[in-house]
Amino acid sequence: MKKEEDLEKNINPDAVGDGIHSIQKVIEPPKHASRPIVKYILIAVSALFLLVMLVIPLIVALVNALGDGWAAYKEAVLDEYTLKALALTLLATVSAVLVNTVFGMFAAYLLSKFYFRGRQALATLIDIPFSISPVIAGLVFILTFGNIGWMGDFLKAHDIKIVFAVPGVILATIFVTFPFVFRELFPVMNAQGNDEEEAAALMGAGGFTIFRRITFPHIKWALLYGVILCTARAMGEFGAVSVISGHLRGKTNTLPLHVEILYNEFNTTAAFAASSILVILAALVLIARNIVEWKRK
Amino acid sequence: MYVEMKHINKTFDGFQASRDVSFGVEKGHLAALLGPSGSGKTTILRMIAGLDRPDEGDILIDGKRVNDLPGSKRGIGFVFQNYALFRYMTVADNIAFGLEVQKKRKGEIKSRVEELLELISMKDLGKRFPHQLSGGQRQRVAFARALAPNPQLLLLDEPFAAIDAKVRRELRTWLREMIGRVGVTSIFVTHDQEEAMEVADQVILTNLGRVEQVGTPEEICLSPQTDFVREFIDAKRFEALMGIEKEEA
Ligand SMILES: Nc1ncnc2c1ncn2[C@@H]1O[C@H](COP(=O)(O)OP(=O)(O)OP(=O)(O)O)[C@@H](O)[C@H]1O
Ligand SMILES: [Mg+2]
Numbered sequence: 184m185k186k187e188e189d190l191e192k193n194i195n196p197d198a199v200g201d202g203i204h205s206i207q208k209v210i211e212p213p214k215h216a217s218r219p220i221v222k223y224i225l226i227a228v229s230a231l232f233l234l235v236m237l238v239i240p241l242i243v244a245l246v247n248a249l250g251d252g253w254a255a256y257k258e259a260v261l262d263e264y265t266l267k268a269l270a271l272t273l274l275a276t277v278s279a280v281l282v283n284t285v286f287g288m289f290a291a292y293l294l295s296k297f298y299f300r301g302r303q304a305l306a307t308l309i310d311i312p313f314s315i316s317p318v319i320a321g322l323v324f325i326l327t328f329g330n331i332g333w334m335g336d337f338l339k340a341h342d343i344k345i346v347f348a349v350p351g352v353i354l355a356t357i358f359v360t361f362p363f364v365f366r367e368l369f370p371v372m373n374a375q376g377n378d379e380e381e382a383a384a385l386m387g388a389g390g391f392t393i394f395r396r397i398t399f400p401h402i403k404w405a406l407l408y409g410v411i412l413c414t415a416r417a418m419g420e421f422g423a424v425s426v427i428s429g430h431l432r433g434k435t436n437t438l439p440l441h442v443e444i445l446y447n448e449f450n451t452t453a454a455f456a457a458s459s460i461l462v463i464l465a466a467l468v469l470i471a472r473n474i475v476e477w478k479r480k
Numbered sequence: 481m482y483v484e485m486k487h488i489n490k491t492f493d494g495f496q497a498s499r500d501v502s503f504g505v506e507k508g509h510l511a512a513l514l515g516p517s518g519s520g521k522t523t524i525l526r527m528i529a530g531l532d533r534p535d536e537g538d539i540l541i542d543g544k545r546v547n548d549l550p551g552s553k554r555g556i557g558f559v560f561q562n563y564a565l566f567r568y569m570t571v572a573d574n575i576a577f578g579l580e581v582q583k584k585r586k587g588e589i590k591s592r593v594e595e596l597l598e599l600i601s602m603k604d605l606g607k608r609f610p611h612q613l614s615g616g617q618r619q620r621v622a623f624a625r626a627l628a629p630n631p632q633l634l635l636l637d638e639p640f641a642a643i644d645a646k647v648r649r650e651l652r653t654w655l656r657e658m659i660g661r662v663g664v665t666s667i668f669v670t671h672d673q674e675e676a677m678e679v680a681d682q683v684i685l686t687n688l689g690r691v692e693q694v695g696t697p698e699e700i701c702l703s704p705q706t707d708f709v710r711e712f713i714d715a716k717r718f719e720a721l722m723g724i725e726k727e728e729a
Contacts, residue, residue: 378564381531386578386629387552396577400568 287364321426367409557626
């Protein structure tokens with residue numbers, strides 16, 4: 184009897200919601216369900232795993248970065264090429280986030296509010312960057328925009344350089360982070376349906392008012408979450424960018440590429456110093472992500 | 481006639497949802513669109529509201545052909561099947577929305593919202609959000625929201641469908657009374673004949689996209705004109721219903 188009561192208490196009636204966020208709420212374990220020893224073993228295993236896979240490597244990175252002292256670290260971080268790489272990483276990230284946010288919103292709107300032939304096919308197409316290896320994506324861009332590529336002559340004639348240049352890096356970053364915003368928005372917009380928007384339109388509201396007062400409040404947390412995932416992925420992108428950039432130091436090197444070059448030159452301190460910038464950025468994104476998840480309830 | 485449908489045809493991807501639909505509703509009347517599921521009731525309502533366009537035929541409101549007029553210019557209020565309340569707005573903001581869009585003055589909006597909250601007996605609930613309301617309360621908010629801009633015509637799609645049977649009876653008497661008090665011409669969709677017979681001045685019976693019969697509840701029950709009507713209407717239940725009403729009176 185008592186057990187049943189406890190179980191009921193632990194099921195939160197408010198926790199009807201979407202996806203992963205409600206899982207945390209629904210599956211609050213019953214208090215006396217299993218023996219404590221199982222719990223401690225599981226905690227130990229998880230902690231050990233995190234320690235080996237995450238904490239130790241991060242500590243090693245930081246120790247190595249500071250291995251030659253604070254001055255050397257500072258010098259490596261403020262190195263001209265490192266700063267340039269950082270700037271390019273930020274440029275590519277911001278571009279990818281902007282483009283994919285706009286695109287993701289339009290695509291999610293289109294696919295959730297209109298019914299047409301090929302709707303499903305389009306949704307699948309948008310997911311391609313998730314399933315394709317980034318290296319292949321980079322190669323495809325070279326084949327399309329490179330000198331020997333499909334559009335090579337046209338681009339050459341108009342003096343536009345994409346491959347082995349900054350536009351290529353940006354393009355590749357956009358490509359690999361393409362689906363994130365859409366993927367977050369689509370289920371939310373799909374679940375909302377058209378009725379509220381139709382109701383507002385019938386009362387004479389214009390398209391912008393409808394978006395601002397009805398659609399946007401509904402999607403804002405999902406949108407922000409998508410933007411954060413997109414940012415994280417864009418900053419860390421290696422494969423596609425590596426193929427298309429040509430590794431031109433100070434020109435087309437992003438931070439991850441720069442780290443690899445430094446490491447290959449046995450310049451360990453500098454490599455780890457540059458990595459630490461990425462680690463800090465990632466930590467910021469992680470914090471933002473947790474805030475958003477928490478706000479989203 | 482305040483609303484007139486004249487030989488309306490409507491096809492969705494090769495499926496004909498309305499076949500030569502014609503009927504009229506008089507000013508101040510409450511009409512019921514009654515018919516089995518999939519018979520095209522919602523389609524008719526959406527065409528009157530301007531949410532869908534008929535392929536053929538004319539829609540007249542107050543004597544004017546409105547086929548080319550956007551829904552927002554037709555002077556209608558619409559209550560959706562699931563109410564479609566704006567879930568990120570309070571009850572008061574929901575009711576105020578239509579007036580805000582029309583750029584009415586702040587003071588005017590405020591007093592109108594208060595008036596309507598009073599009408600639906602929810603004076604103290606204006607600050608709540610839709611998910612904090614019961615089904616019946618939501619229904620009343622949807623009704624108030626539709627009435628806020630003073631529409632000449634009120635359209636309701638299955639206004640009681642989402643409400644359990646016990647409360648439904650109360651609510652439809654309430655709605656009947658409200659509509660009478662406001663004096664707005666109204667059309668509501670239902671697939672429950674008892675509901676239609678009990679509250680409507682006029683019943684429009686639909687089947688397979690066609691209008692089978694138009695008339696008062698008595699006319700439809702006592703002299704059904706097609707086999708479908710005869711089969712669909714349970715005359716005994718109707719007589720019992722009328723009997724109860726006579727006793728009450
Ligand atoms: N947008 C649409 N696209 C395709 N078919 C549609 C569309 N809207 C309605 N239909 C079809 O038209 C027919 C009539 O639909 P409608 O919604 O008007 O029926 P209804 O009488 O309101 O039914 P219910 O009582 O179940 O709500 C149905 O067979 C439906 O499948
Ligand atoms: Mg319907």
